[in-house]
Amino acid sequence: MKYFSFQEFERSETAYRHGIDNTAxxxxxxxxxxxxxxxxxxxxxxxxxxxxxxxGYRCSELNAKVPGASRTSQHMTGEAADISVGNQVDNRRLAQKILDLKLPFDQIINEHDWQWVHVSYRDGHNRHEMLKTVPGGYVKISAL
Structure with missing residues (x-):
């Protein structure tokens, strides 16, 4: 872990507000x-x-407090992160960079018109799904 820390993955304003221990x-x-x-x-x-x-990581109690979070979210197992580089245009470029570099992934999700990028990885069995948020859930897409 060269550029990231466990603390980044455990940090959550929602957890802090609700007094939830989100230690992975x-x-x-x-x-x-x-x-x-x-x-x-x-x-x-x-x-x-x-x-x-x-x-990043969300304990089940925290995940339940996140609006729209899946009850089976990969955030709860440490397999997913929502990432951003600050703006929608560059977030889309960031997601495309994952594809261009041929990095392994389970899911890449265009969250709310590139407000952030959800990326996940499951060791050994990745689905290589690309999705985007729509009212009420997600749809699969073939290209970013």
């Missing part, structure tokens, strides 16, 4: 480290500038 257990920390090593660090290296984790 060892199993989630292992998944976070794999996500960072396989996807986020190589992406950051190629991007050449900082990438912010806007939402």
């Amino acid at each position: 257990p060892e199993s989630a920390r292992k998944n976070i480290a794999v996500l960072v090593d396989k996807v986020l660090d190589p992406l950051r290296e190629a991007w050449g500038k900082p990438i912010s984790v806007t939402s």
